[in-house]
Amino acid sequence: MACAVKQVKKPQLKNPLLLEGLPGIGLVANIAVAYLIRKLNAEFFAEIVAPSFPDVSITEKDGSIKTPFCHLYYHKSDNNCSRDLILLYGNTQALSRRGQYGLCGCILDLAESLDCQKIITLGGYRPGRKVSEPALYYAASDLETAREVEKLGAQKLSGQIYGVAGLLVGLAGLRGMKGFCLLAETEGTSLDVDAAKAVLKALSDTLGLKLKIDDLKTAEDLADFLSPFDFGAIAKEQIREGPKPNWFI
Numbered sequence: 001m002a003c004a005v006k007q008v009k010k011p012q013l014k015n016p017l018l019l020e021g022l023p024g025i026g027l028v029a030n031i032a033v034a035y036l037i038r039k040l041n042a043e044f045f046a047e048i049v050a051p052s053f054p055d056v057s058i059t060e061k062d063g064s065i066k067t068p069f070c071h072l073y074y075h076k077s078d079n080n081c082s083r084d085l086i087l088l089y090g091n092t093q094a095l096s097r098r099g100q101y102g103l104c105g106c107i108l109d110l111a112e113s114l115d116c117q118k119i120i121t122l123g124g125y126r127p128g129r130k131v132s133e134p135a136l137y138y139a140a141s142d143l144e145t146a147r148e149v150e151k152l153g154a155q156k157l158s159g160q161i162y163g164v165a166g167l168l169v170g171l172a173g174l175r176g177m178k179g180f181c182l183l184a185e186t187e188g189t190s191l192d193v194d195a196a197k198a199v200l201k202a203l204s205d206t207l208g209l210k211l212k213i214d215d216l217k218t219a220e221d222l223a224d225f226l227s228p229f230d231f232g233a234i235a236k237e238q239i240r241e242g243p244k245p246n247w248f249i
Contacts, residue, residue, distance in 0.1 A: 003106035007046040011074045013084040016116045020088045022164050025124035026192030028184055032122055032200050033089045035216050042073035042087050048106055052099020053092050068092040082208025086116060093163050104168045108175060119172045119179030122199050123165040124186035131185045134198040140180040141173035149180045152202040157183060
């Protein structure tokens with residue numbers, strides 16, 4: 001069974017950029033993209049359902065059930081000089097290598113159908129030491145894009161990037177699309193709002209937004225937004241078990 005896309009609307013977008021925000025270390029990408037969806041009043045238009053998602057549902061206090069999801073939203077820019085955004089937000093990644101390739105392929109197929117030619121993925125980078133001010137690291141699809149990302153104050157990353165954050169950019173390059181992965185340092189033992197704010201500040205101009213993000217203070221500010229999983233429980237899970245090799249950066 002392949003991934004399925006449930007699309008409720010096909011937005012007409014101008015030179016759109018896809019920004020990925022699936023779970024990873026410190027939930028850096030999750031927090032950053034959830035914040036943008038709420039801040040920009042982005043509109044839901046599609047859901048991706050994959051057989052490689054976790055086989056679990058979460059029961060809510062009211063007795064309802066919520067399942068693993070990847071949702072896509074769009075934001076049309078008010079500035080004629082800026083580009084529109086496609087925002088990918090979810091509470092899971094695929095659980096297998098084959099599943100990750102299938103999920104990324106499905107995401108890119110949908111992005112291409114909307115004339116998207118640029119991808120940015122986000123995540124956390126665990127340096128193995130205490131982090132006071134998160135430094136930024138990047139990996140890009142090509143040298144031209146790499147030079148652009150360096151202007152954001154990010155350093156070249158040496159090593160491996162697991163999960164959608166790395167794979168999506170790599171597979172996009174094979175399709176002639178451009179993109180980069182932007183990672184912020186995080187200790188990875190809690191939900192890292194500071195790291196999420198670091199990537200948002202760096203991307204403000206690239207996204208055509210003037211973000212002050214002063215209203216993003218704690219992860220609990222977004223705890224009731226979309227995700228059925230309790231942020232505190234997720235943090236405890238990461239601390240207890242450590243990162244999942246195929247999910248997290």
